[in-house]
Amino acid sequence: MHGPLFGFLFLMWVLVIIGGAIAVTILGPISISGFGEIDPLINSIVKGIIAIGLSIVWVLILAKLKNLVFRKTFNA
Amino acid sequence: MTELIIPAIISCIVAFFTVYLMIPPLIKYLEIQNLAVRDIHKKGEIMVVRPGGPAIIAGIIASEIVLYAFFQMNEILAIMITSFLAFLVGYVDDRKVMGGWFKPIGLALAALPIILLGAYDTDLAFPLFGEVQIPILYLGIIFFMIVITGNTVNSIDVANGIASGFMIIASFSLSTALFILQNYEIGIASLSLGFVSLAFYKYHKIPSKIFPGDSGALTLGAMYGAVAIVGQVEVIAAVALLPAILNSFLFLASVKKIVDHRELNEKPVELTDEFKLKATKNKRARISLVRLIVATTPLSEKEVGIVIFKLALFSAILAIITTFMMEFKL
Numbered sequence: 001m002h003g004p005l006f007g008f009l010f011l012m013w014v015l016v017i018i019g020g021a022i023a024v025t026i027l028g029p030i031s032i033s034g035f036g037e038i039d040p041l042i043n044s045i046v047k048g049i050i051a052i053g054l055s056i057v058w059v060l061i062l063a064k065l066k067n068l069v070f071r072k073t074f075n076a
Numbered sequence: 077m078t079e080l081i082i083p084a085i086i087s088c089i090v091a092f093f094t095v096y097l098m099i100p101p102l103i104k105y106l107e108i109q110n111l112a113v114r115d116i117h118k119k120g121e122i123m124v125v126r127p128g129g130p131a132i133i134a135g136i137i138a139s140e141i142v143l144y145a146f147f148q149m150n151e152i153l154a155i156m157i158t159s160f161l162a163f164l165v166g167y168v169d170d171r172k173v174m175g176g177w178f179k180p181i182g183l184a185l186a187a188l189p190i191i192l193l194g195a196y197d198t199d200l201a202f203p204l205f206g207e208v209q210i211p212i213l214y215l216g217i218i219f220f221m222i223v224i225t226g227n228t229v230n231s232i233d234v235a236n237g238i239a240s241g242f243m244i245i246a247s248f249s250l251s252t253a254l255f256i257l258q259n260y261e262i263g264i265a266s267l268s269l270g271f272v273s274l275a276f277y278k279y280h281k282i283p284s285k286i287f288p289g290d291s292g293a294l295t296l297g298a299m300y301g302a303v304a305i306v307g308q309v310e311v312i313a314a315v316a317l318l319p320a321i322l323n324s325f326l327f328l329a330s331v332k333k334i335v336d337h338r339e340l341n342e343k344p345v346e347l348t349d350e351f352k353l354k355a356t357k358n359k360r361a362r363i364s365l366v367r368l369i370v371a372t373t374p375l376s377e378k379e380v381g382i383v384i385f386k387l388a389l390f391s392a393i394l395a396i397i398t399t400f401m402m403e404f405k406l
Contacts (some may be wrong), residue, residue, distance in 0.1 A: 004382055005368060006390055009318050013394045016315060017401075021200025028208035044212035051213065063329055070368060 011030045012062065019058055027051060083146035084264040091268040095275035098131040102287050103279070114282065115126035117235055119351050119375045120280050127170045127289025132276055133163040136299055147261050149305035152214035154195035155265055155299060161186035162226055162298030163394060165394035166291030179230070179294065182222045186298055187222035191215060195306045202311055203401035221310060222301040228320040229297030230290060231327060232384070235367050235377045237281035237354075239288055243296045245271035246316045253312045253399040262307035269299050282378050312402070316395035321389040323365035331363040348374050 027047055035042050106112065106125035115122040142204040165182030168174065183389055198214040200208040210217075233239035247270040254263030273296060279285045288296070304313030315319065342361035345353045354374035355367045369375065369383050 002369060002386075005365075005383075005387060009322065009387060009391060009394070012318050012322065013315055013391075013398075016311065017398075020311060021205045023200070024202055024205035024208050027210075028118060044210065046212055048213050048216065051210075057326075062325065064149060066326070066329065 004015050008065065011065050011069070015061065019054065022054060023051070027054075029070060079146075080260050080264065083143055084345065086258050086268060087139040087142045087264060088271045090142050091098060091135045091271040092275045094133050094138045095135035095272050096278065098105075098134055099279050100288060102128065102131050106286070111124050111288065115236070117347065117351070117353065118235070118283070122283070124284050124287050125400065127291045128276060128280070129163055129166055129170065129289050129291025129293075129295055132272055132295050133160060133291045135272040135275065136160075136268065136295065139244065139272070139309070140265065143261070143265055143268070149195075149261060150193040151195040151262060152265055154190045154193045154306055155302040157189035158186050158222065158302040159295050159299040161189070162222070163291050163295040166230075166294035167202045169290040183223045183226040183294065183298060184219040186226075187219045187302075190218055190222075190305055193283070196256075197308050199308070200310060201308060201402060202317065203239040203398050204404060204406050205403050213339060217310070218305055219307055222298050224321070225301030225313070225317065226294045226297035227303070228317060229300065231324050232320040232365070232395070233288060233293045234323075235380055236284040239278040239279055239293050239382050240273045240280045241295065241381065241385055242320065243300065244270055244277060244315075245388040245392050246320075246383065247273060247300060247303075249316045250300070250307075250309065250313055251397045253296070253309055253316075253395060254303075254307050256396075256399045257309065257402065259307050259309070262303060266303045266307070268281055269296070270301065278405075283355040300397075301303075303348035310400075312395050312398050315390075315398050316391050318391040319365065319384060326363045326365060328366070343369060350374075353380055 025026050027050055030043065030047055032046060033039050103125055112123040112125045136159050140152055144152045153241045162183055165179060165186060169179060196214065196218060199209050200209040200214065200217065201207045213390045229239060232242050233286055251263045251266040251270060254266055276288065276292070281290065300313065304310050342358050344356060344364040344367040346356050348354050352374035353366065353370045355371045358373055359366065363386070366380055369380055
């Protein structure tokens with residue numbers, strides 16, 4: 001009866017794992033240099049912007065999945 | 077090992093009995109002060125006192141002082157002070173209903189002791205893929221984490237016993253994860269949270285004799301977040317908290333702004349004549365976890381609680397699986 005809820009939690013978990021993979025493989029290696037002492041700050045700003053972008057994509061995917069998984073429930 | 081077992085036993089006993097023994101006089105005091113609200117899911121005018129936050133924070137501080145006496149770690153101080161500041165934020169909101177932004181900003185400030193005491197590591201660990209170093213960005217995650225955990229635990233406080241019962245499951249699974257990762261001291265700190273929640277659940281379960289209020293729920297949530305940060309188990313903690321995160325996500329996705337739920341008029345669930353919870357037909361009402369649970373069949377408050385606890389257990393299992401995945405690198 002509550003299978004879609006458990007299924008959705010599982011999908012959230014899978015998205016967390018995929019998000020981690022993207023963070024480590026894409027976000028981690030980014031290194032910008034040439035700005036002297038503010039290199040760490042520039043790196044963090046760039047990583048922060050990418051992280052926010054990824055989070056927005058994560059929420060949008062979650063919203064789509066929510067509509068997909070709970071369509072029948074919403075219409076009940 | 078003895079040097080860990082004795083502090084663990086003493087801190088858990090102190091955590092449990094401080095809350096357990098403090099609540100009866102607190103209930104009497106709150107009754108005298110007429111600080112009670114109607115239990116909206118019950119037949120008749122059943123009034124329940126609130127907030128139970130003072131007993132919860134007393135249990136947390138007492139047990140963390142015990143742990144600090146044994147371990148003298150800044151991490152334990154950070155957990156204690158952050159929890160106390162979150163309690164103050166919640167207590168202000170209990171006494172005077174504040175705007176939707178008050179709690180997020182207050183909880184963000186409550187995270188400051190973690191930074192000031194240097195009780196964090198800037199590496200964020202993910203399962204299977206290793207760690208990512210984000211020295212400055214991690215500071216933002218600390219603020220974000222306390223805001224999210226505090227508010228999500230507060231948002232799951234939807235019926236008798238749910239917030240405290242949910243926290244028992246989440247904090248014990250977090251303790252298990254910390255023990256698996258051999259972070260024993262912080263694992264014991266997390267155990268204290270579980271025992272505080274357990275003692276509170278005794279009075280919070282159906283039929284509730286006391287509600288935690290914002291001061292109680294924010295304290296439990298903020299402590300959980302603080303344990304996750306100082307224990308470097310942020311992702312595992314988030315997984316164990318997934319049902320509460322889902323509830324907050326559904327709230328934000330349907331309301332589309334940061335607002336206190338008390339400011340919304342349309343309720344997501346209604347009561348049947350048999351005092352069961354059923355999903356509202358009102359299209360303007362927000363979506364919530366409880367609304368999804370009762371969407372197909374009306375359920376009693378107890379049955380709704382059981383479904384949420386099953387979801388919490390499912391997430392706890394996923395959190396433990398995630399912990400083991402931390403050990404492997406692709």
